[in-house]
Structure formats: C-alpha cells, structure tokens
Amino acid sequence: MIHSLFLINNVGDLFLEKHWKSVISRSVCDYFFEAREKAGEPDNVPPVIRTPHHYLINIYRDKIFFVSVIQTEVPPLFVIEFLHRVVETFQDYFGECSETIIKDNLVIVYELLEEMLDNGFPLATESNILKELIRPPNILRSMVNTITGSSNVGETLPTGQLSTIPWRRAGVKYTNNEAYFDVVEEIDAILDKSGSTVFAEIQGVIEACVKLSGMPDLTLSFMNPRLLDDVSFHPCVRYKRWESERVISFIPPDGNFQLMSYQISAQNLVAIPVYVKQNICFFETGSSGRLDITVGPKQTMGKTVECLVVTIHMPKVVLSVHLNATQGTYNYDLVTKILVWDIGRLNPQKLPCLKGSLSLQSGAPKPEENPSLNIDLKIQQLAISGLKVNRLDMYGEKYKPFKGVKYVTKAGKFQVRT
C-alpha cells in the first residue's frame, strides 16, 4: 500500500515527509527530480515514475508536488485518488493548500496524515470524520485552547466511523435548517477554424450545501432526468432508487459536498453559447502579423454571457502586440507570451472586437503553428443542457428546511483552433 509521502515545492525543495511503514530515504526523490528535469513544465511530469525499487506516483497541485512512494503492486488510481483527498482535506482545513500554510500548520498536517492512513491503508478520509478527530485551526479556538488547556484533538470515537453512513456525524443541530444545491455545468469544446464543432460535451456537477439537523433523508428529483445517462454519485446516494425511479435519494453529509457529477456528450444537446470570428496571420516578410477577433452570441437561451475572457498562447517569436479593443481590456505578458483579453459582459447589440498588428522577432522564421484560443465565460441562472431540478423532499425529520437551487454555466476547456 502507500508507503511514504513527500511534499516538494516547485523549485525542488522537499519540505515534508511522512512514512506510514518503515522510513524510506528521501534520496528516492532523486528519481523524481530527474523526471521533473526532463519534463520541463511541472505539468508534464509523468504521474507514475518507475525506480529500481519503488514506484513514485505524484500529482501537482498549487505549486506543490505530492509524491507518494509505493513498493508493491497497488492500483495507481487508488494512490492518486488518495492524494487528491489529501489536497482536498488541506484545502478544507486551511482554506488553501500552499507551502506556507502547510508549514504553518505542520503538526496538524502531520496528525491528519497519520489519521488518514494506517500502514498505508486509508483510515479516515471523510472530512466530517476528520474534523471530529482533529479540529481545524482557527484563531479563536487556539486562544481558547491555550487558556482552558483543552486540546484540538477529539476525545471521543467519531460516531460516523462505524455506522453504515460513515459520511455523516451524529447529533447535528442547526437553528436555521437549510439545503442549497448548485447545478454547475462546464462546456468542454473544440471548435475548428470555420467555427464548426469538432467536439463538445458538458461536464456537470451538483454541489450541495446541506445544513440540516438530525438524520434527514432527502430525495431530489429532476424535470428531465432522461438527460442524464452518465453519472457518478457521492457514496451517500442510493443507486437502486436512481436505477428504478431516476430520483436521487440520500442521507446527506453535513456541510458542503459534491452530490453527483454527470456528463452529457450527445452532440445535439450541447449548445455552444458564443461564436468567435478570428483571423490571426503572420506575414512572410516584415516580421509582423495581424490579429482580428470578434466574439458574438450564438445559443445563449436568452441569457447574458458574462465574464467573457479570451486567452491566446502566442508563438515564442511574437515580441509585442499593438491592438485595439472595442470593449474590455487586453494584456500581453511578454515572458509567458500569453495574450489575455478580458471582455466582461457580452453585448449582443455591439459585438466586442480586438484588432491590430503583431510584431515578431526580426529575422526569425514565420511561426509554423497558429495559436489556439481559449474562451472563458459564465452564464448565470442557466444550465446549458436544460437540466432542471423538480423538487426536494425531506423525510425523517419534522422541521421545514429552507431550500434553494442555483444554476450556472461556465466554459470548461473551450478551445477555438485557428
């Protein structure tokens, strides 16, 4: 199982190590550094690295490499999922997962890691249970702890650990009982030069924030559940009910969690909210080029497109840009060669346009590749797939909760080729 964990920052300092079995010398990380060197970009480090005696499985998050060491045949996905869980736990506890914050909370981090794995086997990975075992830091509590001498480690057995609903703690009490659901859809798409769709799909998630007392048993139903044929559920969801009735029936964890994720890939269901007319060309002579981009609404279902941003990775030889934007602002980073055009709200009456010339390094050959455009956008109060929640029913408790559903559509990996 998982043998050890090393945390390494993006300049290559190893700043934390944890061993769940015997201690493995940190020299094993040399193989990682070698691969890191070879990969160039930190994102390109292969996730599974083979060394003569161990396997290193790593993920890169928030400028930190989480490198785990395994010695026997262990499913790599198991390890990766666990590392994700570690990152999520840190974010949950400390608000972020940076090197500084980990160093600031080293003891809690160490306690958490110890609690999450035993001998390499996952022990407690649910946030609800961990928080009962080890309380998250906050300034007030530390003050109180120091004064009263109480500790930030739970004294009792976490109740959820053994019930058949390990994700929920017992004895939850709220004065305001509320349950909110966010339906968030992201459009992943590749459009070709002419604007036609090469590939498009919707990645949807339903994020829940449930603060209900006692042991509520919820049932969420949709107006159009037929849309969903590829779904992944939180362990709390009763799969049988979904199979037979197409409703989501569950006893929720306490607090924030992801209820389900789904994927809609049927081409006719994926609406493309904007179109992009673009022309980027480089001239054979004169070390220059032209850029002309216009964005307009396509299938927005009558809603407004907001937070529209166009990002372009320019070829290395583009030295500077001289552009004029009819709306929003643009910024060209000379080091990373990234052009960002922040448009904001899309006005269908007056289409935003970015136009101008590019100057290239003199003498350098005309770039071979044309840069791809990355689009970012947001549409409030709309799930682009048309998914709608019908109702939420609660059983098992007497009180009447506040309920709410919010929809939002975003661009995921939305690319336009040129």
Added chain:
Amino acid sequence: MRENRGLGSKMTDSKYFTTTKKGEIFELKAELNSDKKEKKKEAVKKVIASMTVGKDVSALFPDVVNCMQTDNLELKKLVYLYLMNYAKSQPDMAIMAVNTFVKDCEDPNPLIRALAVRTMGCIRVDKITEYLCEPLRKCLKDEDPYVRKTAAVCVAKLHDINAQLVEDQGFLDTLKDLISDSNPMVVANAVAALSEIAESHPNSNLLDLNPQTINKLLTALNECTEWGQIFILDCLANYTPRDDRESQSICERVTPRLSHANSAVVLSAVKVLMKFMEMLPKDLDYYGTLLKKLAPPLVTLLSAEPELQYVALRNINLIVQKRPEILKHEMKVFFVKYNDPIYVKLEKLDIMIRLASQANIAQVLAELKEYATEVDVDFVRKAVRAIGRCAIKVEQSAERCVSTLLDLIQTKVNYVVQEAIVVIKDIFRKYPNKYESVIATLCENLDSLDEPEARAAMIWIVGEYAERIDNADELLESFLEGFHDESTQVQLQLLTAIVKLFLKKPTETQELVQQVLSLATQDSDNPDLRDRGYIYWRLLSTDPVAAKEVVLAEKPLISEETDLIEPTLLDELICHIGTLASVYHKPPSAFVEGSRGVQHKRLPARAGSSDVVQSGVSEAPPAVIPSQGDLLGDLLNLDVAPPTASVPSVQPSMQLGAMDLLGGGLDSLPSVSHRTEVQSPQPSSDNSESELGGDISGSPSMGGGLGGAPASIPAGLGSAPAVGGGLGDLFDLGGGVGLPTGFYVAPKTVWLPAMKAKGLEISGTFARRGGTIQMDLSLTNKAMTVMTDFAIQFNRNSFGMAPAGPLQVLTPLTPNQTIDVSVPLGTTGPVMKMEPLNNLQVAVKNNIDVFYFSCQYPLSLLFVEDGKMDAASNKLQGSNIFTIAKRTVDGQDMLYQSIKLTNGIWVLAEMRMQTGSPNYALSIKCRAPEVSQFVYQCFELVLKN
C-alpha cells in the same frame, strides 16, 4: 517567553521552527520535563515539527516517552507519532513504552484501544512485537468494530515484520474469520490485509474464495467505504465463477460501482466486469447490456484530472484491444486539447489509431493533420507516424494519408519531413506500386535528413525503386562518401540498396558495388555488416541469377497492426486492469519487486467452447508482433532458440545459406544450393515453441521492415529499433520448415524441382519400417535425355545419417518416367550439428551433373523401439511420481514428471537417461527450492531399488 511571543503574533506552527540554536535540544528537554501539562504538549509539538522536516531529535527519546502516560489524547497521539519514528533506532528505550501500550489496549474507550494497537504495530522492533501478540488477539475479537478493523490491519503490519510469528500465533485464521464479520468495514480491512499478506505468500490459500465468501464480499461491497470497495473488488477479480450464471449474477451486483465518484472504484469494477464477461455467452442479452454500460464510465474518467486520465488511458488502451466494440463510437473524447499534458496527448493519440476505422477515418485524419502543426516535437512526430499507421490500417484512406504526408513534407520542418519519410516507406511496403509517384518529392528532401532512421528509410526507397529514379546511383554514391560515420542501420541499408541497384542496372554501377562491398567487408569491424557484405559478394560472384532471386525477391506485405499486445499477455493484463502492470503493459511478474512468484492470471473460459475466438466472430485474429521487451521476455522464458548473441539469425534457412556461402558445408559446391525449395508451411502461431522463432523473424515490424540485416535481430535485443523482418528481402524463404507430426509417413514433397537440376525432379519422404530408417524417393525425368548412373551422398548431419545402401535405379530413367526407390539409411555416419537440427543436405549424382538439395526429416524417424521407459516410469508412478511426457532428444530419453506434496507444493522434474547407461540426470523445478535436495534423494531410492 518564546511561547508567548508566538501566541501574540501568529497562531501557527511556524514558531516551532524559530529554534535553530545549539541549545535547542537542551531547551526542549527541560520543557518536556516540565510540570505544566500545556508546556509539555507544546514541547512535544516542537519535537514533532522538527522531526517532520527531517531534524534528528532522537536524543529526546526518554523524555518524550515519559510524556506518554497522560489522559490527554492529543499529547498521547503526538508521543505515539514520535515513537513510531524513532523506536527502531532506540529499541531498548522503546521497551519502556510497552507497558503503557498494553494498558491502553484495555482502555474502556475504543478509540484509545484502537490507537494503541495501531501504534504498536507500527513500531518495528522485535522485542515489542512479542508483547503485541496478546493485546492484538484480544483486539481482533473486540466488541467494537472500530477496534476490530484496526486490528485487522495490524496483522498485516506484524506479518511484514515477522511472518513466522503471525503464522504461529494463528492470526491468519482469525483474519480469515473476519471476512464473515457483520461489519462491512471490518470485512474490507480483513480483505485488504489478507491480500497484502497473500502477495508475499503466493501459494498459501489465504483468500480461499468460494461462493459463500463471494456472497459475503458482495454484501459488504455495498456498505463499506470507497477504499474498502476497491479492496473487495480487487479481491473479487481473483475469483473464477463456476458457470456463466454465477458470473452474470456477480456482474449484476458489481455494475452499480461504475457510477461511483472514486475513479479507482470504477476501474476496479471495470476489471471485474471485463474478466467475468469472458464467461458470458455472446448471444446473451445481458452481454450486450454490459458492453453498453462499460462505455460511459470509461469516458467519464477522461474528464478527470490529467494524472487520472493517464492511468485511465493506459487501461483503455488494453480494453480497446480486447473489446474494440465498447468504445468504437467514442472517438471524439480522445481528441487532443492543446493544453493537455504531453503524457496524456501521446496516450490519446495511440488510442485514436486503435479506434480508427473506415467510418471515422476522415475525422481522425483531420485531427492528426491539426496535431502535426503543434509545438511539441515529440507529439508532432507521433502524429505524423499516426497518419502513416492510418494509411496502413484503413486501406480506403491510404491515398488521403499520402497526400496529407506530402503536404507536411512541403512544410520543410525538419523533423516532420523525416518522420513522414519513415512512414511513407511503410506505406510503400503495404501498397506496392501504388504511390511511387511521390518518390520525386521525397528525393528533394534528401539533404535535410539527419536522423539514421529517416536516412535508412530513404535509402531503402532509393534502392527498392532504383529503376524509376534516374540518378539513383548518384544519390547512393553521395551517401557512400561518409560511409564510416553512418550508423549501422544506415550502413546495412546502404549496402543492400547498392546491391539492389547493381542487380537492376549492372552496367553503370559495377564500380559502386565494388566500393561498397569492400567498405563493408574490409574496412568495417562490424561483424553484421561484414557478414552481410560477404554474403552479397559471394552471391554476386557465384550466381548473379540466384542473387537476383534472393535480393530482389518479393517482400511480404507488412501487417496492419504492429504494436498490438500479444494475446496471452493481453489476457493477463486484462486481469490486472487498474494496477501498475496495466500502466506499464507488462505482466506483474516482470517488474514488481518482492512479489515472489506472482501467479499468472488467466481469463476464464467461456461456457460454450464453440466460440473461442474472442474478438468478433468473423475477424481473423490479427498477426501480432510483440514489442521488443515482451518478445525478449518470452523468448528467454521459453528457452527457444539458443539466445546467443553471436548467432545472427533465428531463421533456419538463413543459417544454412550463410554456412554454405562462407565456405563451410559442401566444399565442392559449384552453385548455390540454399535456394533449393523446401516445402515450408507458413508458421502458424498455435504451434510449438520452435516456430515462435520463425514467426518473429518472419514478420516485418513497423519499426523498420527495411529489408535490413540479420544483425538487427541481436541488435534488437539491445536498443536499436527492431528490424524484425530484415531477412525478408535477403532470403525470402518464409520462415522455418514445419515438422510433420505424429507417427506417420508424410506424403512426398518436392525436394529438388526439375528446373534446378537440369530436368531431374526429386520428391521424397522418410519412413521408419521395422526398425530401419528409409528414405523414399521419387525420381522423375523431365528432361529430354535419358538419365543413368544415379548415386546419392549425404553431408555430415546431426545424427550421423548416411545411406546404408546404394541408390538403386536399375534401369535408365527415360524422359517423363518416374520411379520410386527406397534408400535404407544408417546412423553411423559422421556427425555435425545442423541448424535446424533435423536438416539433411543431400547430393544426388547422375550422368548429367551433381545436384544438391536439403531436406528435413521428422525426428520421430530416430525414435528407437526400445525407447520405452516403462520400467522407470512404472517404478516412479508407484511412488506417486507421475509422468507427464516422454521425449527422445539426441539419443537421450527424457521423462517429464510431476509431484505434488501434501502442502500443495508442486515439483516438476525432468529426468534424462542415456540409452544403455544406468545413469540418470535429474533437473527439478520448484517454487520452494529447499525441497529439491530431498526429491533427489527419493528419486535415487526409488530408482535404485
């Protein structure tokens, strides 16, 4: 003081790092021994903080351990953390902690009990483990499931430290009992612990899976944590259902896992389904439903984080090879996004090719062309190669692929051009005489090629199509100038190409060929190059016509898919979906450290044995060329063909030819004899090991079916790209010669065609009649003159066969007459080991000339009638040593035997006996080498008495 400051300013642990002075340890020591609880705790925290960043604080051991006896749970946990880290370096001190542990194991709070047993297991000190046994035994039977599940893992820990102790104490049995525990979490942990222990105990029946336990596991599966589900699913995958109904019911209960949010659960479920599906009849409705259900979860994995995608893609690569139908409509999800990490891009590309078909080829090509203009060099190269693979895979698309490649060549981007030329060469080999019009364009780019593979490919093209290229001689000559600086690959190719050119345009190129032959034979110290040079030289000087037939022989077409995983390996890997093995596409036995004797997993057989063809009914299984590593592994495992690197070829015919030409063999040969036709059935892969060799070398591989060198086979074992089919154009004899099997007289085959022997056709076979070996010949006169004065002679051969009587053709052989003669053979002639062993070179003389041919005799010819080893095998069988097989090799009798010990250890024995000699040689193979000595002893006893 410091503490106050820390509190006042920032409420974080970074304050623990402020002490770096020399007196630090001393200061901490004082704080640890403080009376104040709070101060103690803070001190321990500082110690832990120092420990996590790798500072040595082991000197504080006694002081920290003193803090252990406390009711403060946090302090206790911190001390435990410290103990786990340092106990090993201070074993004597660690003993001090034992009492507290034992006491804690009795604590009323189950959390403390569990914590104590958990921590004790992590202290890897022998003395402590002795004390651990009693508390552990209690905890395994604790009333609280939380304690039981912790204790289950502890057994695995203890086993890691002292396996014998765990067995002696009977913990394994207790652990097995926990599989039936009422709490699903306990079940999952017990399974996990047993699986880990089983990994180091391949033969023990730890996870004894039967329908009852399977049922318990399936029940627990629904209720345990995600991690527990992974353990249980992985364990289920090892089970072989009794019949298709059981298989289906397990599948039905596992399918809901495909909708789990944890990708590891999903992939483990996919593994179970892929394996058990194998048993379901294909016409079953449920089979189709299952196929449909598998696609969405796999697609979903691809929208996850890149590192998850990578593992998923490596597995999908296996799945599409095994069951292409699952994802055949999902091509689009494998399209590459420009900001995918490179490792994801390369994997996606691979799968795109695998899924490419006539239906989607237009889309795929458009994508590939897009990729070929990207920035990343590795990716662009692979994309160009992929276009070539599409052309070879989907015939209808070949033309478009070629024009796409030409477009790319026009870009003049150096590495794109080189890759394009390498793949165009393969396209030529697949579709000869179709696209040669593009050669002119290729030749324009000759100068820009600087990579050996591209140069070699270009030279191959020039040589192959020399007659269409006006200045072929100039082009090749230009390469010749720097001959010694070229890599071996290019040198070999250049040699072959110039010889081809010479054979096509002999008049103008005599000088060139002389030059290259002398460069290759005299100035080179590369044996492969030299050998090939000599072969050509002799060929050209002895018989140019034969040379033409050899060098310009028709090449076999290259096969469609060149990098498919070999089917048995694929089946094994399917059983290992989701593991490291599946990421590396290698069997676990090949690389997992410490797995002593991994059992090979096999897919279960389908119930109706009628449809054994696994991938589609109508599809013929594609010819598979194992990739380098696997091939090597397989070769060595099977002990096929002596893997001596100095033997340049696995192909028998090559060997023969080389021997003759290089002056061995029949000295008086006036002409080249190795082209003598021997009826050679195509090697079929279901045959014996010896044919594997032929198979491998006979099929050209994409990597460079360059018509390359015999040298490239041993070279391939090292690092050079495989030029597996190298021999193709040298000696196109098509693999080895099939051995007639069974005790029958094979029908006569033509050994010497009339056109090679001035009208004399000889066909024949061998027979063993009444203890004598006979060669039955049919001589046919297809010439216009009468033939007389026949005589026969053999070259030295492996078993010393020689004619025991004359070739009796009493009457002259008139035109168009056929006579049958039998020549009795003896086995007392001169012996020389032949390659292949059963090769026989024969010379037949008549009044016209002497003719040479070679033929192969079935080894059964040499099986003597008194070869029965009944005496020995009966004797042995009496002692439960069972004979699996007998064989006669080199006049020695071999007995293969098996023995099973009461504890399930299998012993395989090979007994070798020399006829007429009382001595036996015994080799034994066994997983437990320590028993072999005693097996030897008992063989001796049984046989001598």
